Amino acid sequence: MAGKLKIHGRLLYNMWLHLLYSSLLLITTAIIVSTAEDTSTFQSIADGETVVSTGATFELGFFSAGASKSRYVAIWYKKIPVATIVWIANRDTPLTGSSGILKVSSPGILVLVDQKNTTVWSSNTSSSAQNPVGNLVVIDGNDHNDTQKYLWQSFDYPGDTLLPGMKLGRNKITGFNWHLTPWKSPQDPSPGNYTYQLGPDGYHELIVREGSVIKYRTGPWNGIQFSGMHNLNSDHTNKYGFVLDDDEEVYYGYKLLNSSILSRLALTQDGLLQSYTWSDETQGWVLYLTAQVDICDSYGLCGPNGACSVENSPVCGCLEGFTPNFRQDRDLVDWSYGCVRKTPPSCSGDIFKKYSGMKLPNTEQSWYNSSMNLKECEMMCMNSFCSCTAFANLDVRDGGRGCLLWFSDLIDIRYSTGSGQDVYIRMAASELDQGSNTDTNAKTSKSNVKKVRIIVTSTVLSTVLLILGLTLLLYVWKKQHQKDGKPRPSQKEDMELPLFDLAAVVRATNSFSNDSKLGEGGFGSVFKGTLKDGQEIAVKRLSKHSTQGLNELKNEVTHIAKLQHRNLVKLLGCCIQEDEMMLIYEFMPNKSLDFFIFDQRKSMMLDWPKRFDIINGIARGLLYLHQDSRLRVIHRDLKASNVLLDSGFNPKISDFGLARSFAENETNAKTKKVVGTYGYMSPEYAIDGFYSTKSDVYSFGVLVLEIVSGKRNRGFTHPGHSLNLLGHAWMLCTEGRSIEVLDTSVGDSSDPHEVLRSIHVGLLCVQRNPADRPSMPAAVVMLSGEGSLPQPQKPGFYSERDLNELEVDPSSKAFSANEVTFTLMEAR
Structure with a gap:
């Protein structure tokens, strides 16, 4: 069998390079490029002892990354001044000698050997019927018909770049996985620690992982776009698609709406997904879209059953019917513990709360059926006892179709205006907001609704009467104490902060000695102190000559006393006694920056x-x-x-x-x-x-x-x-x-x-x-x-x-x- 090596160009499909060898004598014609005489980083194969067609968008050749002396066989854009690699053959096994040989051997296998004729890299012969652009393929040399199946193609082995026509996904029969991996560094194109690939479990969505840890996910495809990629609506350059063949393949890809545009999607060394287009005006690549655009794109930021919205402060919050899962050792700004249900579902008579414009939760623990309608999907979830936590349509086109069910905590939800979709989340009927039952599928009866209203009304009235009574008693008590000549609450009590005794502070700072002085600022001097129990403190003492005074002290207390964060200094208390005004802080042994x-x-x-x-x-x-x-x-x-x-x-x-x-x-x-x-x-x-x-x-x-x-x-x-x-x-x-x-x-x-x-x-x-x-x-x-x-x-x-x-x-x-x-x- 003969073999043919071919590069498809973006604009001119007739550009091709072939290496023929005799099917009778099995003689191979090799592409030979000596790197010993190289004076530039990039050298086209056409510059050496090769037979290569010109006029294409892409070139095949040897290159070195940055200052590295290692050599790689790669494909890059030919007619642009910015050297941009789109595919590398031997990412893990660079050439270290002065020359390399790329040849086709029987039966149609690409082989890269070094100057000692040692095999450095070789291809396999997995078949594919794809005919994309920018692709290096090996075909049967006995038949020059381009419609035949390829013996091997570079598009089956992407690196850090996804070009129009390439796939991200997997072949269900062979288990073959199309995925992206970034360069390890600008000088090392070997695979880095990030991957961008189709999730292995549940319904299909694309996931960026650092090692085994999920860093970002697109959300599932809803027939139009991914529910979590809210910037695809603004893309007028590319058309995106998702192919779901239950018997053979499932993959994502895109094509250009204008074939004269150069476009590529890259996975960076930091795990970012960025789409670029070439600008003839600036003679450079222009960042067109970035998948991860804000903090809510960080995977699982708000924990289980928490929802993220960049329009809120804080960005994390709980879904209706859930409450924060606080722990004593938890930082109040850390939402990684997420939310828990206020009331567990009763497993019968529950309702489903409708949320619109949402990035659907992680689908690893999900089940789907493409033929069900939304009503059938709801019944399936309701009849799954308590195990089903939410449901949604698979496809939002034409009013919606298909069924997607979740059977665990809901992870990585965000409000995603412009790309999100409806999701129905299970909750106990007692948690239903009666004013919003137009968005729910309630199963409660009219008699239960009336009972709830009676209980709520009576409780509210009782509470109001109790508050009015306590307010009246407090007013009378204050008036009586003022008549008796007793003082009103002092400024100290207004502070709502522990008060330190002046004598204790003087003793702790050795009477504000110079040896205890840490420094000074506009407020006054700061002293180190040690309390009787051994706790070290920093005492900020108002200077009598300071332009700041009680207002600034109260302002600091008002703000910092209510703030708790690991990167804010902790205020322990204050001392306002005689002519002294002081603030007491935790001691910082390494002083200031x-x-x-x-x-x-x-x-x-x-x-x-x-x-x-x-x-x-x-x-x-x-x-x-x-x-x-x-x-x-x-x-x-x-x-x-x-x-x-x-x-x-x-x-x-x-x-x-x-x-x-x-x-x-x-x-x-x-x-x-x-x-x-x-x-x-x-x-x-x-x-x-x-x-x-x-x-x-x-x-x-x-x-x-x-x-x-x-x-x-x-x-x-x-x-x-x-x-x-x-x-x-x-x-x-x-x-x-x-x-x-x-x-x-x-x-x-x-x-x-x-x-x-x-x-x-x-x-x-x-x-x-x-x-x-x-x-x-x-x-x-x-x-x-x-x-x-x-x-x-x-x-x-x-x-x-x-x-x-x-x-x-x-x-x-x-x-x-x-x-x-x-x-x-x-x-x-």
Whole structure:
């Protein structure tokens, strides 16, 4: 049998390369490319001793990745200037010598051998009838008809790239699995730790895993799109499809609506799914779509029976009829434990609550039938006793058809406007909201409804009467005590915080001795103390000469006493006695962040992993303040000296004396009393008095660049220009030299990818226009590597001169010493 090697082009299907060998003598014609004389990274096979057709979209040849000397056989785009690999033959077994030979041997097997004639890689001969573009195939050389089955094709073995016409799925007969794996690194194309493939169990959906851990899933296909990919509606370049053949294959794929467009889907080294199109105008690849777009795309973020919505704060909540599964050792912002039912289903007479616009739950524990209608699906679920927890249509077209049932906790649900669908979730009839029974299939009788109404009405009336009676008694009691000359509740009681005795604090701090002093700020001095039981504390003592006073102290207590998060400093209590006003905090043995990063010797104690953990910890603390706390809090004075470090160098945001809280429907405010610290304040706040969560984002961006560089934004100097740290970092970014921002004391501990990403996120956060800055949820996602990064615009306060102009206003009563907080009485 003869064999033929063929490459299909995107635009010209008549472009093909074949290697013929005699079926009688079994003589093979080899493609030989010597790499000993290579002077460029990429070399087309046509440049060597080969016979190859030209004019196609793709080329086959040998290449090296980055600075690596290892050689691979690959396919890449031919007519674009950006070298883009779409398929590699020998990902796991690179050539290490000076030459390689790719040949076709009997019976139609591709073989790659090194200079010692040792087999490095070979193909198998699994058949396929597919005729896609950009594909390398081996066909029977005795028949030149393109409609025949291929002996082997590259599209059956995708790497990190999915091209139009390729499959993601599996062959049910052979068990063959089409899936994507990313490169391990830019210099190493061997498979990384992520996979993108069809889920092995239950109904079919595509899943991104890191090792065996699910990181993202698309949701099941509903006949139009995946229920969890809410950005496919905006794609006017590609047409997506899902083929479900119960007897043979199930797979996902897409095709171009315009054949002149170059398009590819890639799985990045961070596990992100990103679709790119080629731009002739910019001569580069343009990010068209990203599958993971926000924090709710993180798999299982809200735990079992929890639902995620980016429009809510916090983003996680429980479904109706469920309550948070709190535990004593659980962080209140950690929803991984999910929700549990308030009332278990009775197994008969239950109802199904309809939720619309939802990403359907994980389908690993599901059952499906394509012929049932929705009513039959409901009856099937109802008759499955208590084991069936929810049901939905398989296909939403033409009014809906098919049945999908769940038999366990509901995992990874989100509100998905534009792509979600209806799902019916089982609950006990007693949990039914009678006002919403138009969206349910209730099985309760009219008599039960009347009984419930009577009980609820009588309970409400009794409660109201009880509250009125207690209120009247409390009023009379207060009046009587005022007549008797007894004092009203004091400011101490208003604090709702443990009060420390002055004598105990004086004893703990050794009478506020200099040996106990940790530092000082705008509020006053901070002292270390040890209580009688051995607990170490930090005492923040109001200075008699401080411009801050009781209002700032009460403001700090009001905000931080109600906030609990691992990245916020814990307030233990306060002391207001005689002429003293003090706040008592947990003690942080490693002092503040500025104590380390701005000291050439101490900064060596913060290697890159510690710095990156600190950046992420600060980001999570701000995310909690802005979104997940009971109050939407704007810190307004985030800086290195207000980030404390515990014994493990975990960061904790402190000093809430200048903080302000927003109501749920508020997003920004304006003040004539501008407070903050030069170098960390956003332009719109320092100049016009406008502040919002984006003001804190700006401060966070400054802090990120200071942590990476080990340099202060204020007072930064460079022999080549007069820019501050922000301007310096932005200039290097535009020149492709961002890595030069990194503090040299970090040494070899740095991860270049994390460093460059941190710098990029920092520059995005300090852009002049607040609307251009990311929110803290978005910044957290960006830092973790989830999402594409746009190019940052010029920072606000680009040079030192910008900041100096703020200090020369004679009408302002401002002061700034090093990094001490200042107050501007009138905004300019």
